[in-house]
Amino acid sequence: xxxxxxxxxxxxxxxxxxxxxxxxxxxxxxxxxxxxxxxxxxxxxxxxxxxxxxxxxxxxxxxxxxxxxxxxxxxxxxxxxxxxxxxxxxxxxxxxxxxxxxxxxxxxxxxxxxxxxxxxxxxxxxxxxxxxxxxxxxxxxxxxxxxxxxxxxxxxxxxxxxxxxxxxxxxxxxxxxxxxxxxxxxxxxxxxxxxxxxxxxxxxxxxxxxxxxxxxxxxxxxxxxxxxxxxxxxxxxxxxxxxxxxxxxxxxxxxxxxxxxxxxxxxxxxxxxxxxxxxxxxxxxxxxxxxxxxxxxxxxxxxxxxxxxx
Amino acid sequence: xxxxxxxxxxxxxxxxxxxxxxxxxxxxxxxxxxxxxxxxxxxxxxxxxxxxxxxxxxxxxxxxxxxxxxxxxxxxxxxxxxxxxxxxxxxxxxxxxxxxxxxxxxxxxxxxxxxxxxxxxxxxxxxxxxxxxxxxxxxxxxxxxxxxxxxxxxxxxxxxxxxxxxxxxxxxxxxxxxxxxxxxxxxxxxxxxxxxxxxxxxxxxxxxxxxxxxxxxxxxxxxxxxxxxxxxxxxxxxxxxxxxxxxxxxxxxxxxxxxxxxxxxxxxxxxxxxxxxxxxxxxxxxxxxxxxxxxx
Ligand SMILES: Nc1ncnc2c1ncn2[C@@H]1O[C@H](COP(=O)(O)OP(=O)(O)OP(=O)(O)O)[C@@H](O)[C@H]1O
Ligand SMILES: [Mg+2]
Numbered sequence: 001x002x003x004x005x006x007x008x009x010x011x012x013x014x015x016x017x018x019x020x021x022x023x024x025x026x027x028x029x030x031x032x033x034x035x036x037x038x039x040x041x042x043x044x045x046x047x048x049x050x051x052x053x054x055x056x057x058x059x060x061x062x063x064x065x066x067x068x069x070x071x072x073x074x075x076x077x078x079x080x081x082x083x084x085x086x087x088x089x090x091x092x093x094x095x096x097x098x099x100x101x102x103x104x105x106x107x108x109x110x111x112x113x114x115x116x117x118x119x120x121x122x123x124x125x126x127x128x129x130x131x132x133x134x135x136x137x138x139x140x141x142x143x144x145x146x147x148x149x150x151x152x153x154x155x156x157x158x159x160x161x162x163x164x165x166x167x168x169x170x171x172x173x174x175x176x177x178x179x180x181x182x183x184x185x186x187x188x189x190x191x192x193x194x195x196x197x198x199x200x201x202x203x204x205x206x207x208x209x210x211x212x213x214x215x216x217x218x219x220x221x222x223x224x225x226x227x228x229x230x231x232x233x234x235x236x237x238x239x240x241x242x243x244x245x246x247x248x249x250x251x252x253x254x255x256x257x258x259x260x261x262x263x264x265x266x267x268x269x270x271x272x273x274x275x276x277x278x279x280x281x282x283x284x285x286x287x288x289x290x291x292x293x294x295x296x297x298x299x300x301x302x303x304x305x306x307x308x309x310x
Numbered sequence: 311x312x313x314x315x316x317x318x319x320x321x322x323x324x325x326x327x328x329x330x331x332x333x334x335x336x337x338x339x340x341x342x343x344x345x346x347x348x349x350x351x352x353x354x355x356x357x358x359x360x361x362x363x364x365x366x367x368x369x370x371x372x373x374x375x376x377x378x379x380x381x382x383x384x385x386x387x388x389x390x391x392x393x394x395x396x397x398x399x400x401x402x403x404x405x406x407x408x409x410x411x412x413x414x415x416x417x418x419x420x421x422x423x424x425x426x427x428x429x430x431x432x433x434x435x436x437x438x439x440x441x442x443x444x445x446x447x448x449x450x451x452x453x454x455x456x457x458x459x460x461x462x463x464x465x466x467x468x469x470x471x472x473x474x475x476x477x478x479x480x481x482x483x484x485x486x487x488x489x490x491x492x493x494x495x496x497x498x499x500x501x502x503x504x505x506x507x508x509x510x511x512x513x514x515x516x517x518x519x520x521x522x523x524x525x526x527x528x529x530x531x532x533x534x535x536x537x538x539x540x541x542x543x544x545x546x547x548x549x550x551x552x553x554x555x556x557x558x559x560x561x562x563x564x565x566x567x568x569x570x571x572x573x574x575x576x577x578x579x580x581x582x583x584x585x586x587x588x589x590x591x592x593x594x595x596x597x598x599x600x601x602x603x604x605x606x
Contacts, residue, residue, distance in 0.1 A: 014422075017416070017419045017420060021416055024407065024408070099399060099402075099403050100403055102371060102402075103402065103404065103417070103461070103464060105370075105371060106392055106395070106474075107392060107420040107421050107468075108389055108390070108392045108420075108421060110389045307373070309371065310372070
């Protein structure tokens, strides 16, 4: 039998083994069943027209499409973020509590591998869930857009609009359909869920219970959603004639490191839903920022976890 | 290579902090022990005496407060040290959602095994612990003894040179417990070092080459089993066809008796159990006396 070679402090392969087992665990916990009500919601929205208006006073078709997109994206965001928190909080404290961790760590498994593996596993499940929801979103939005296109064309032809204006109207509606731009919104919510999972990972390394991890992560999630507003209020308060000192700036930066700025993610997804131009550059920056956040949280988790005793 | 100790524990001290700066728990106080390769070493002691803590320190699951532990010369705090060791924790617990076969495969993969080698090994292990019939059942439905067996399979999956077993027979039925004993003897025959602790002293006496008795975190006695349980000032005679008259005669004068043969002669033995009781009781008395003195 081959003797294992010296264990490196991190092995991608081993992380993947743990990630794979995490995915199996989550799948066998039947987490994907939660997608059923979401699918129903998306399909139900399909039939939810603002039917109380008729004729020319009706909501503009692109407004209706936007509402559809906003509701769907909002649901996706809520589901993936909550899922990221709850599953991460269940997995690691669960392993510690029932001592499954003993048996894993007494194999030649570096602790970093274990943490990264768990995070990868959660992220993989989020990715699959996001993909399913994205397909649903695109499909429902596609049908709805087609419907609106036909309605509008009929309506405008009946009124007697010139061909050129009908084309313009159609183009406007199509822009609110399932475009590539919309995917930016989906991706930004996915990235946000990944960052939240990393936050929950960090908290679960020093917390002793699932409940504490969930509560604290939700708190950071909420603070993260409002922190840039709070920061502006605290440190850039021009009304009092305050010029931000370097100390303010350092504190501000620290706060923004501890509490990721989720407003940035919202900005992109809002822009995508409104069919405004979201620059690929901005998107790439958001991706980089997310990677940075996740990296920092993983390293911090590792510091806490490497000295942990069970 | 063979002159490196399989397990070396040097002046191990482990204190646990109590909650909120409460009283410190001295789980292990200055324990030193060495296990040679190929040896079966048994650690015995009352509940809470620090057996599991010592084992966890050897495996790097807890960091020593002072002192050091090493496996085959590699410090236990390093991940490398764990490539040659299999561990069965007390009351083992695994992922409930996995089946027996999947569990063994998972741990095999963690040890870097893969492909056909792993597949064969998984079957071999399941057969070894007698769980082929339950291989595709989820661990959720396993009984305590079955979990213990899957724990053994998991510990042995990468064919380690050292296995650390924390109460391997706890919760296993008498037949299974004998099987595990035989398994350990087989491991020994294959040259694998075994470090175990158990409350079943009869079994420890049957399988261990050396034992250590630990009491309140202190290693109070340690040595070769044969030496520990032999009594210096007594001699044992094993007689054949001894009649009551013969016994009378023997009592008066053994040497002049004819017709009865002395089959073996050696030192009479106490059992490990009585030694255990004696050691731990005397320690307790000593501690109590000390406490009384302190309180005065
Ligand atoms: N994580 C921990 N935190 C605090 N105290 C601990 C911890 N682990 C063990 N102890 C304490 O250390 C002492 C030794 O415990 P240990 O588990 O090593 O005993 P043991 O010899 O294995 O007992 P048993 O025969 O019951 O398994 C006990 O007093 C226990 O309460
Ligand atoms: Mg114990």
